[in-house]
Amino acid sequence: MKNKYLLFVFSLLILSQIGRSQSSEISESFKKKVAESASKLKAFECYDLDPLSLNATIVWSEDKTQLAVIMKVNLLHGWHIYSYVPKTQPYITSELQLNLPEGISKIENWIKPLDEPYDDGVYIYHGELVFVQYCQVNNISDGVLTCGIYYQTCDLNKCYPPEEKKINLNPKKFL
Numbered sequence: 001m002k003n004k005y006l007l008f009v010f011s012l013l014i015l016s017q018i019g020r021s022q023s024s025e026i027s028e029s030f031k032k033k034v035a036e037s038a039s040k041l042k043a044f045e046c047y048d049l050d051p052l053s054l055n056a057t058i059v060w061s062e063d064k065t066q067l068a069v070i071m072k073v074n075l076l077h078g079w080h081i082y083s084y085v086p087k088t089q090p091y092i093t094s095e096l097q098l099n100l101p102e103g104i105s106k107i108e109n110w111i112k113p114l115d116e117p118y119d120d121g122v123y124i125y126h127g128e129l130v131f132v133q134y135c136q137v138n139n140i141s142d143g144v145l146t147c148g149i150y151y152q153t154c155d156l157n158k159c160y161p162p163e164e165k166k167i168n169l170n171p172k173k174f175l
Contacts (some may be wrong), residue, residue, distance in 0.1 A: 026107065026134050030061045034068040038130045043074035051076035051153045051160075056167040058145065058174040065137055066107070067171060069098060069147050073129040081151040083115035084123040091122060092152035092162045098133055101143020104171065107134040137171075145169045 037059045044053035053074045060067050075081065085091045096110050111132040115123040133147075148166030152159055 026066065027061070030066065030068070033061075034059050034070065034132060034134075037068075038070045038072065038132065041070055041072045041130075043072050043128050046074055046076035046079075048076065051079040051155075052081065052149075052151060052163075052165070054149060054165040054167060056147050056169060058169055058171055060171075060175060064140070064175070067104070067135050067137055067174075069133045069135065069145065069169075071096070071131045071147055071149070071167075073125075073131070073149060075126050075129070075153070077127075078155045079153050080118070080124040080126040080155075081149075081153055082118075082122060083112070083125050084121075086121040089120060089122055091154070091159070092150075094125070094149055094151040096131055096133075097146070097148040097150060097164075097166065099146040100135065101141050101145055101171070103139035103141045103143075104135050104137050104145070107136050109133075140172060140175075142170075142172065145171055 037057060041055055041057055044055055046053050054071065056069065056071045058067050058069055081094045082091045083094060085093045098106065100106070113125065113129045115125055118124045146166055146168050148164060150162065150164045152162045
């Protein structure tokens with residue numbers, strides 16, 4: 001009985017690893033297609049009263065089993081957002097948001113640009129930023145995908161209150 005139980009547990013472990021490795025394999029050709037799309041995605045203009053703009057798109061793999069959500073953030077020159085803030089600091093760490101429709105699930109975590117050390121253990125982003133989230137598609141539904149960012153923008157003299165920007169995308173429209 002004990003051997004059957006161990007065999008069952010071992011089989012489940014193997015099957016979970018097989019499913020995980022298949023779903024997380026992203027082809028180099030798909031990564032290249034995503035990189036090209038990210039470079040073509042236009043960033044909107046920013047203004048002093050709204051120093052961050054957000055744009056987003058979806059790119060599908062050739063076989064339609066995966067998609068990539070690309071978010072492009074543009075920050076006005078001289079402004080930044082926070083990629084990491086220690087608990088001892090008063091700033092707000094940026095949070096990437098993603099709500100997926102049924103049948104679509106995340107593969108690993110967001111791919112983020114390199115951040116820069118700022119002051120007292122704080123890290124920031126500035127300029128034009130690209131964030132990518134690869135997803136596994138089990139079925140293509142009519143649902144809407146929502147992506148966005150929760151952030152606090154600051155320059156050398158002031159910080160604005162935290163804000164959230166979101167974009168709704170219909171994955172089917174990008175097929």
